[in-house]
Amino acid sequence: MSEELPPVPRLTVITLGVGDIRASIAFYAALGFARRLKATGEAVAFFETGGAVLALYPWDQLAADASLPVTPRSSGFRGVTLAWNCRTREEVDAVLAFAVGKGAVLLKAAHDTDYGGYSGYFSDPDGHPWEVVVAPGIDVGDDRRVHLAE
16 A cells, blocks of 8 residues: 655645735735736736735625635734835835835835844735735845745
């Protein structure tokens, strides 16, 4: 009797439920994420991120697809943040300013962290929080991917 190998773990897509897909598509395109599979129109949108794919899907349809209630729709912290890792403190400041200039809401100004990093937060039009950060042991390569120290 042969033992089956476990599946290879991988995170491939992060899907965000959004209230106005057209506005969210415009927001993420303005941040510079490249939209792909445009034939999906406004049913769903996919963006390359340099790693996992970012997908946008109407909030109510995403909830239904996962068999979750649509309401109440939390306006507070939902237990998840997204991260935009940077190479330098200056890049953190630039990304935060850029995102706010494109319609993001600044949640927390960039600051020194207790672990030796530098980070701040913004939220997208649906309140999904993004940390913009440079952190020890996490490097961003020329391929835009993060590389973790051993």
